[in-house]
Amino acid sequence: MSGDINMKDLKRRMDGAVEALKKDFGGLRTGRASASLVDTIKVDAYGSVTPINQVATISVPEPRMITVQVWDKNLAPAVEKAIRNSPIGVNPVVEGAMMRIPIPPLNEERRAELAKAASGFAENARVAIRNVRRDGMESLKKAEKDGDIGEDEHKSRADEVQKLTDDAVASVDAALKHKQDEIMQV
Structure with missing residues (x-):
């Protein structure tokens, strides 16, 4: 089917955003030494x-x-x-x-700054995930408009894309919570 959007590719791109976030988190100091x-x-x-x-x-x-x-x-x-x-x-x-x-221990003010920076990294990852979702949805609309898929298939595929998006955002939120807990730990 020529209008077939590649769910594996969308998932790979969303997972890439989550992995990039985890790499960004690795550079945030938590009071413990890490290479x-x-x-x-x-x-x-x-x-x-x-x-x-x-x-x-x-x-x-x-x-x-x-x-x-x-x-x-x-x-x-x-x-x-x-x-x-x-x-x-x-x-x-x-x-x-x-x-x-x-690695000196962090003071409370620095912990708050790092937690805020972690939130910024997480928001960037969410934006990247939403951009991938938008690309997927646009591909579905184009495929339906071109007559490659019907309205029912468009709806079910859109639900799949939304589920991928929800799962990726949940991963970002879980990683953010873990990193903030790690930063705030004295």
Whole structure:
């Protein structure tokens, strides 16, 4: 059928929005050390901007400590600068090519800011999901208008698209609640 919209593709795109949200949440500090906190940091290395995990080994030896072992000792100053200038708000302790990043506990004001940022990420994911839903609905309308599907099939397929949307938004809401609980945990 030429008017057939691909439900698997719509689901894949909605799932992609949820996965992107989870990746964004990984960069939000919760008071506990996590290697994903520094994953988004880019380092000016060898004349190009490179992700930190391509120039160093990142590990979490303690709940409130991240260590970064730079492979090339000459890049240590650039890595230190990138960490200091990053939005996560931490200061590394440099010991040669090894950097220790203590994660201080969050104060109540900072927790509220992070929870608000998490809400913003979640809303962006919901908008992306609704855009996918809109694309699906427009495909259905076009297929019906072109005579590829009937009105009854249009209705049942529209219900399927809405169910996919509801499921994806529920996933976003669950991920947001989990992240906010994690942020507010003292």
